[in-house]
Amino acid sequence: MTERDAIPAGGKATYIAEEVRRRIIEKEWRQGDRIPDETELATEFGVARATVNKALQLLAEEGLLDRRRRAGTRVAINPVRKATFSIPIVREQIEAAGLSYSHRLISQSRSPLPAQHAERLGLSTGDILIHLRAVHYGDRQPFQLEDRWINPRAVPGIEDVDFHHLNANEWLVRNAPYLRADLNFSACNAGEHDAPLLDTKPEQALLILNRTTWNDVGPITTVRLAFHPGYTMAATT
Amino acid sequence: MTERDAIPAGGKATYIAEEVRRRIIEKEWRQGDRIPDETELATEFGVARATVNKALQLLAEEGLLDRRRRAGTRVAINPVRKATFSIPIVREQIEAAGLSYSHRLISQSRSPLPAQHAERLGLSTGDILIHLRAVHYGDRQPFQLEDRWINPRAVPGIEDVDFHHLNANEWLVRNAPYLRADLNFSACNAGEHDAPLLDTKPEQALLILNRTTWNDVGPITTVRLAFHPGYTMAATT
DNA sequence: TAGTGGTCTAGACCACCCT
DNA sequence: GGGTGGTCTAGACCACTAT
Structure with missing residues (x-):
């Protein structure tokens, strides 16, 4: 030196x-x-x-x-470089972009877990979980469509929460710290069902983020986030 | 203890x-x-x-x-958790999945840089860069479509390389370590032009990864990778 | 077996910033 | 001003593994 x-x-x-x-x-x-x-x-x-x-x-x-x-x-001969991105709270992400946040709960129910999620979560098909569907808006434009299953056994107290006015993302972040998480990106066409919720065409390509978290009790939640058309998710190195 | x-x-x-x-x-x-x-x-x-x-x-x-x-x-009140994923060499990624790797160079030329890339790279529209388009296959099925621009001023020696038999990803990883990188994910419909190369329909949703790297001289390369339908990119936390 | 990185210790000083 | 984390030091011992 x-x-x-x-x-x-x-x-x-x-x-x-x-x-x-x-x-x-x-x-x-x-x-x-x-x-x-x-x-x-x-x-x-x-x-x-x-x-x-x-x-x-x-x-x-x-x-x-x-x-x-x-x-x-x-x-390193083949430097395998890594990239990281942070997983923000939707509301903060939208507000950070200078937009006003709002959200709409489409459904909240206790439902039997479909087979497609059961294996990934390590639970049994038909177990009763909380199922939420919601849309998050920035300046009244659809920003993100959320489809979430929550395991009440891993999150005591969740049964009493009404997500009409509180968003599940935020509640979980504050109340259910996790030990392990799985996360992946994919793309899919919006489809007849989701397209209207994101104010787009059924064939529109959407970026999808799937995320599942666990604590010491078991799986906490699995969520599929579909972003509005044109959204890009940035990472840093 | x-x-x-x-x-x-x-x-x-x-x-x-x-x-x-x-x-x-x-x-x-x-x-x-x-x-x-x-x-x-x-x-x-x-x-x-x-x-x-x-x-x-x-x-x-x-x-x-x-x-x-x-x-x-x-x-932390709102734990902003981070996820990391590694950026593999395409060939290694395909071989790790137990498939046999091959690739096809569609075009290699010295071309003027389009405006859409110029700003991001900090270069001028019309600067002469090396433009490559290639498809990477696993067991003869299209895996990834690559559209890449390389700045020869940042990578001495690149002008002499023939990418018909050597893949650009690998050459750059081994010969052009970078200081800084930008990376983002998005989704888009395949389109008339790319769909046949990935053996799919034009309206098919594709996961897109854009990546740009810099060294101390300036931008090295910017690349758009379009993955085959159904591909998911996993991250770890 | 010996050379290299992995980790820890006890102590020190410093930078920051809350009160 | 003072309490906290940030960083560094000199030394030690250990774990792994190339040779």
Whole structure:
């Protein structure tokens, strides 16, 4: 860490991570190369080994480095980079876009679980769950169509909630922290049933997000979110 | 860390993170509550403060905790949870599914950049880039349609590559590490032009992934991937 | 077996920002 | 001003695995 180096914005570990990243981008260290071990880098940068360790672990999580005990650290040959996106509360997402939020509950009932969901949830077909359908609006335009099943055994108190005025997404986020979640994206045509709810044509392509959460008791909820036509979901790296 | 506790799988920090997560899930600590500070938890668990710090930073990244100097650590009121997915090499993705990979280059040319991409890339309309279109197959079934623009100024050597037998995705992953990437998902109808390439109907809904990468020179590549009908992209949390 | 990363400790100092 | 988290250090021991 020589005098002329810029002051590290996020501390020395961040600075070292940036410097190592730069050496990889600029091909000073090439795909597959072994890089100096932690002790050597600690000496080079004039820091403790733990600091180098933190920096390199960060880059390994990003997928840029492969690290193995005894074998050392190498620049990844096929860097499998990762992207993350946050799962916002619908209302906050809509309001963040400067629109006024509203929602409409289409149905709320206790219903037997269809087979298509039972396996994924690890429950039995016909178990009684709470089934909700709702549309979320931004400035009165349909934004998202929600089709949700909630397992009351995993969420005590849910039976008494009326979702006409409170949105299920928000209630669950605040009251049912989860241990594990599954999430996937797909696309499907709106169809006769959903198209009118999103104010579009039946053949319109829609982005679909399916999400299921579990806590220590069992599955909490599974939800299918269909976004309005043209919606894009952004991720960061 | 009492004797009867299970041996922490990933070390003490992991154990502490799991225990804190459990206390939140089971409502011992509720949304908005202030939790004990690092020093107290270090005493309780019989570890150094740095170990507690590591555990709590992990949970803060997950979105379960809000941490602020002086104000302490609180259970997040609206836990904004994050999901991560990895961006695989198409060939590896197809082979991992047990299918045999092949691809077909539809076109490779040096072309003026259309306006729709210019702004996103920070280049000028009409700049000469390399334009590729290709289809990737698994067991001879169309898997993914790729429409890619590559900026040769950011990737020296690209001009000489013939992508008839080498796939661009793989070449770029190995030769053009990036500093920053943008990524988003959307859905669109296949259309007259793309439908035959994916062996489907023009109105079929397709999952679209758009991705753009940059290095220190400038934009490297922007690509639009259209997946075959029914494809789902899974993320983990 | 020996070299490498993984993790932890005890202590220190600092940055931030609530009160 | 003072309490909290953020980061670093020097050292230690351990886990894994290439050779």
